[in-house]
Amino acid sequence: MKRISLILLTLLAISGNLFAQAGDTSVAMADKLREDGKIWVVVAVVAVIFAGIAINMLRIDSKLKKIEKELNIK
Amino acid sequence: MRKIWWKILCIVIIFYVIIMGFIGPVPRLPIINESIRNTYFHVALWFAMTILLFTSMIYSIRYLSKGRIGDDDIASEIAKSGIFFGVLGCLTGSVWANFTWGDPWPNDPKLNGAAVGILIYMAYLLLRSSFEDEQRRARISSVYNIFAFAVFIPIIYILPRLTDSLHPGSGGNSTFGSYDIDNDIRKVLYPAVIGYILLGLWVAELRIRIKRIRRFHEEELIKTGRL
Numbered sequence: 001m002k003r004i005s006l007i008l009l010t011l012l013a014i015s016g017n018l019f020a021q022a023g024d025t026s027v028a029m030a031d032k033l034r035e036d037g038k039i040w041v042v043v044a045v046v047a048v049i050f051a052g053i054a055i056n057m058l059r060i061d062s063k064l065k066k067i068e069k070e071l072n073i074k
Numbered sequence: 075m076r077k078i079w080w081k082i083l084c085i086v087i088i089f090y091v092i093i094m095g096f097i098g099p100v101p102r103l104p105i106i107n108e109s110i111r112n113t114y115f116h117v118a119l120w121f122a123m124t125i126l127l128f129t130s131m132i133y134s135i136r137y138l139s140k141g142r143i144g145d146d147d148i149a150s151e152i153a154k155s156g157i158f159f160g161v162l163g164c165l166t167g168s169v170w171a172n173f174t175w176g177d178p179w180p181n182d183p184k185l186n187g188a189a190v191g192i193l194i195y196m197a198y199l200l201l202r203s204s205f206e207d208e209q210r211r212a213r214i215s216s217v218y219n220i221f222a223f224a225v226f227i228p229i230i231y232i233l234p235r236l237t238d239s240l241h242p243g244s245g246g247n248s249t250f251g252s253y254d255i256d257n258d259i260r261k262v263l264y265p266a267v268i269g270y271i272l273l274g275l276w277v278a279e280l281r282i283r284i285k286r287i288r289r290f291h292e293e294e295l296i297k298t299g300r301l
Contacts, residue, residue: 027102043096050092054085057276061081064283073290 076279084272091118091266101256106174113259114266116166119159120188122270124227126156126278127195131223134216144286146212149219150202151281155274157195164188175240184234184241191226198222 030039068074095114103110133149136142167185172178179185201218205211234241 027104028107029100029102030108039096043093046092046096047089050088054088057280058081060280064280064287065076067287068283071287071290073286 080272081276084269084276087265087269088273091115091262091269094262095266098262099258101258109170109174110259112166112170114262116163116170118263118266118270119163119166121267122274123156123159123163124230125267125271126152126159126274127223127226129275130156131220134219137212137216138220143208143212146216147282147285148278149216151278151285152275153195153198153219154281155278157192157199158277159270159274160188160192160195164192171240180240182234182240183237184230184239187229187234191230194222194225 091114095111100108100110130149130153133145133152137145137149164185167188168178171180171182171185198215198218202211202215205214
C-alpha cells in the first residue's frame with residue numbers, strides 16, 4: 001500500500017511538468033506578473049502565514065495531549 | 075484519530091494548494107480571467123463543507139442508534155467546522171461575485187439557497203444551546219441535524235439547477251464539468267477539497283478533545299463531591 005501510494009505520488013509530481021501552458025494570449029491573464037512580477041513573494045507570504053497557523057495548531061494539539069496524559073484520558 | 079500523520083498530510087496538501095494554486099497553469103477564460111484560481115479556494119471550501127456536514131449527519135445517526143454521548147460530541151463539533159466553512163464560503167463568494175458578476179450579492183438562487191442553508195444550521199447551534207440536559211440535547215439536536223442535512227442538499231445543490239443561476243451547472247449555464255474538464259484545475263481542486271476536509275476535521279478534533287477533558291473534569295468533581 002505504501003509503495004503504491006509512493007509511486008502514485010511520484011507519477012503525479014512528474015505529470016505536472018508535462019502540461020505546457022497554451023500559447024493563446026487573447027484573454028487577459030497575469031502573464032506579466034508571472035514573468036517577473038514577483039508573484040513568488042505573495043506565495044511566500046501566504047505560505048508563511050499558513051505555516052504559522054499550522055505550527056499554532058500543532059502546539060495546541062501537543063498541549064491537549066499533555067493534559068490528556070495527566071488526566072489519563074485514553 | 076489522535077494520530078499525527080493525517081495532520082501532517084493536511085499541512086502538506088494545503089501548502090501544495092497554496093503554491094500550485096497561485097503558480098500553476100489555469101485555462102484562459104474571459105470575464106473570470108485570473109480569478110478562476112478562486113476555484114481552488116472558494117469552490118473547494120463548499121465541497122469540503124458538504125462532506126463535513128454529511129459526516130456530522132452520519133455521527134448523529136450513530137448517536138441515535140447506539141446512544142453514546144461521544145458520537146453526539148463528534149457530530150456537533152464537525153457540524154461547527156462545516157458551518158464555519160459555510161460562512162467563509164459566503165464571504166469569499168461575495169468578494170468573487172463583486173468582481174466577476176458586478177454585485178456582492180446578486181439575486182441568485184444558489185446564493186439565497188446557501189444563505190438559507192447556513193441559517194438552518196445556525197438554528198441547529200441555537201437548538202443545542204437551549205437544552206440543559208445532555209441526553210435530551212443530544213437526542214433532539216441529532217434528529218434536527220439529520221433533517222437539516224436532508225433540506226440543505228436540495229436547496230443548495232438541486233433547486234438552483236432547476237432555475238436560472240449564475241453558478242455553473244444551473245439553467246442554461248454549462249455544467250461544472252465543462253471547465254473542470256481542464257486537468258490543470260483538477261490537479262489542484264481535488265487536493266484542495268481533501269486538504270480543507272482534513273483541516274476541518276482537525277479543528278473539530280481539537281474541540282472534541284477539549285469537550286472530553288471538560289466532561290472528565292466534571293465527573294471527577296461529582297465523584298469527589300465538590301459539585
